[in-house]
Amino acid sequence: MTASAHILQKGSVTRVMLLVLACLLPGVLAYAWQFGWGIVINLVWASLLALALEALALRLRGYPLKPFLSDGSAIVTAWLLALSLPPLAPWWLLLVGMIFAIGVAKHLYGGLGQNIFNPAMVGFAVLIISFPVQMTQWSAPLALAAHSLSFGESLSFVFGGTLPAGVALDAVVSATPLDTVRTGLLQQHTLDEIHSASQIFGSIGGVGSEWVAAAYLLGGIALWALRIVPWQVPVAFLAGIWLTAGFLHWADAGRYAAPWFQLAAPSAMLGAFFIATDPVSGATTPRGRIIFGLGAGFLTVIIRVFGGYPDGVAFAILLMNLCVPLIDAYTQPPVFGEAKKK
Amino acid sequence: MLTAILVMAGIAIALGAVLGFAALRYKVEGDPMVERIDAILPQTQCGQCGYPGCRPYATAIAKGEADINLCPPGGEDGVKKLAELLGVEPKPLDETHGVTKPKSVAYIQEDLCIGCTLCIQACPVDAILGAAKQMHTIIASECTGCELCVAPCPVDCISMVPLQEDLGSWKWKYPVFRLKQVG
Amino acid sequence: MELQRFPGGVHPEEHKSQSASRPIHAAFVPRKLVLPMRQHIGQPAKPVVKVGDHVLKGQTIAEADGYVSVALHAPSSGTVTEIGLASVPHPSGLPDLCITIETDGRDEWAARTPIDWRNTDPAALRGHVRDLGIAGLGGAVFPSSIKLDPAGGPPIHTLILNGGECEPWITCDDRLMRERAEDILEGARIMQHLLGAERLIAGIEDNKPEAIAAMQAAAQKLGLTIEIAAMPTIYPGGGGKQITKTLTGLDTPSGGRTTDVGVQVFNVGTSYALARAILHGEPLISRIVTITGHVLRPQNFEVLIGTPMSELLLHAGERDGTTGIIMGGPMMGFDVPDMDVPVVKATNCVLAKSKELFPPKPRELPCIRCTQCVPVCPAKLQPQQLYWFARAKDLGRAQEYHLFDCIECGCCSYVCPSHIPLVDYYRYAKSEIWAREKEKRLADTARDRHEFRLFRMEREKKEKAERLAAKAQSKKAEAPALSTPEQDAKKKLIQEALARAQAKKAAVAPKNTDNLPPDKQAEIAEIEARRAKIVEIAKQPVEPEQH
Incomplete structure (x- = not known):
């Protein structure tokens, strides 16, 4: 006998997940436009893997397939991981990543709604620790690439590892702007020297990638307008990056890149609107979300600048996921009619 | 070497002093453990544990003389709570002391009662009303269901009646959350 | 304004x-009226009519029982045909005490x-x-x-x-x-x-x-x-x-x-x-x-x-x-448990359901902490947290998070994209907490009564001892008085009566232990042993300052 409302508003988990995917589309299109077919192949491959792995995990755990496969959460995880990897990454990289994302981070923790870590970011973290070489071979922006791979050529590179005759690896891959800066600084160059030595830098971020970041921002704003994500997390996340990077840049402009440069990396925008906003592994109170976002933004820059990895978004978000129960417990807003404590 | 030993010894003495001071300063009067154990026990006062009431049993547990699984009215739930309080592993109820029964109250078949007052003397919570050669009756709201009055009755007119759920005692059930496939 | x-x-x-x-x-006047005693919050009303009584419209058929209670009246004239359990509109589906009136169609008012x-x-x-x-x-x-x-x-x-x-x-x-x-x-x-x-x-x-x-x-x-x-x-x-x-x-x-x-x-x-x-x-x-x-x-x-x-x-x-x-x-x-339940004072609406108007609810999915329930909660609670605690049966935490400010309006259940019947969880948690509080109150009463009994028995024993001591003292004082044959005869009579009574008691006492299966016998023996032990322990002297 139920006592809860006998009527339900239209809406479902599936709808939420589909809207997230829809809002990712501008970013995906910009990505394909600037970097070629690789990302499309990645997304399709990741989606297939996600469905297969999700089905397998559900079957092993004795859960019904239909309601859980159709909730769309596995596809969202797949897209987020695929968008975080180099577009021309070998096929097995996504396989390994998705096994950890869906199998370990999601289902070993109890499946939908139970995971304490963002599954896509767990997959990413495993990959970047285990396969640093493959994870830093980013596609070169088409504008700079000596050769632009056709769809068929991309497919055979991803699944067979073979490039067309006469095309060297250097012609299709390059380091990301963030990575270029890191490597340059390690070699004791100044930022100005690094900038003038490489063509990868665009007007504020990297060639091509700044467009992708802008498209993510657009999709992210749509996601907020649709009331799927709260404003607190993305705003605080971006503010955290901006403030931390700004402070470092102010302290030593020769060593630390400008805050706009940090924000123009696609990972920052993807992280701010689509990853840090994951409700399952994120904070739920308004103040908690601001703390969560600020912390993740701060850690992102710290890891980018002082850490051993070219990007820090994944680790920053995973670390903040750890703090969520504590943040939530200490930021409970007053209930109706509760005297403000102090 | 000597300095190191002296330093360590010094730290040990200092910390020991702090602990000793704290022990004196924050000393708790009485034995709160007995109170806390007694608060968990169901206060049926049935003596099934082998002690003459809940408090003596609580005292025995606190002294480490009795095990925590001797109280059938408290049930598995009670054992679990005691285990949690004492920081020990919960264990199954010791069935040599009886099994958990649904909560009941005693009922006197009044036309059979001869007014012998034996049950009144047995009742640990004074929940039976009556006088010599007068009919007795149970004050149901005060009865703990300990069954101690059943055996003494010479005419066997006392029975235990399990409490039925009615609108007053009805509880909302835990919602069934069935995600897994059944069958 | x-x-x-x-x-x-x-x-x-x-x-x-x-x-x-x-x-x-x-x-309109139906043929039969069923009136539950529990139509209001508080103590149920107490019936004041008997089966067979003729009642007039507006006549009191049950009176308020205590402060938090109200009376109940016959809605039309007729005859009381039954006072007993009947199906009532309550989510439990359990029956409750009702007065049933067979109406006579005259709809005759009592004095107003x-x-x-x-x-x-x-x-x-x-x-x-x-x-x-x-x-x-x-x-x-x-x-x-x-x-x-x-x-x-x-x-x-x-x-x-x-x-x-x-x-x-x-x-x-x-x-x-x-x-x-x-x-x-x-x-x-x-x-x-x-x-x-x-x-x-x-x-x-x-x-x-x-x-x-x-x-x-x-x-x-x-x-x-x-x-x-x-x-x-x-x-x-x-x-x-x-x-x-x-x-x-x-x-x-x-x-x-x-x-x-x-x-x-x-x-x-x-x-x-x-x-x-x-x-x-x-x-x-x-x-x-x-x-x-x-x-x-x-x-x-x-x-x-x-x-x-x-x-x-x-x-x-x-x-x-x-x-x-x-x-x-x-x-x-x-x-409601069945369609024949009566309209009660709380019934503001009878809403007939059909598959089209109230389709079966879609399958419940896990909470994804989307917090769509938060902005709609009129009590400004965190429904998703309360749900989490109620589901884990962590009632203490649920209470800390202001479970009792929930007015059970159902807004959270209405918007939940996972279609979780959230209010059911809150009601479960609330009634569980109430039940435990009640249990605790009962246990506390039992403890107090038991402790008072022990104290009383001790006091009685002491008073008896004092009385005996006083008697012994006075006996000693009048010791020289010799027993007369008259007194001896009386004593003998008393002794004989006592022996008779004892024999009788011995014959009566084991009555209920005869013809019982051995396990019952053992159970009785065990209870007797417990009782003996309790009596023995109760007899032990306690510290004199225990008053």
């Missing part, structure tokens, strides 16, 4: 026009005595309110006599007449205000008098313009000073704390009542019932009920309390494919 917005709320489809367009259908409320002592007036069976008709059915007692709290400065009626489908208050506004206001006048409230406000949602106009016209006619506010239509705007916020801007403290901020809220239906009771001597024997949903002619009916819901459905035109009845609205109502 400046209105304020209460936090949270939703706006589901209203579905009010179906039943609001038709006037209130006059009461209007009360001159202006010249009646307030306490006596409240007694009349209780004895006339008035309880809150908005759904909570709390005895009105208690709510009308201003003592023991901050002074009541504002009386709010609640015409919010925010639940979808329900229009009984709407029609009542349109058709009987004067009586409502007369009732409000009595309430204001009892409470001593300076200000009187009626809050009506702005989707009921006719009701607002009717109330304004009636106020003018009666010359009553009342502010009538058109409130925005937001569910649950008719909740006590919500309407208080909307109309006065006052925040009811967490864990408190609106009276804590000097506001008392009464449903317009209650006010109407009070006016009928005090001014006309008619106890609460009928109410306006909306019959809507899957019926041919959705309409409001004046319904005698105790009328089976199935008869109401017949009057409104039952349709094929009715899958059940919700008592109350779709947000807070509940499914």
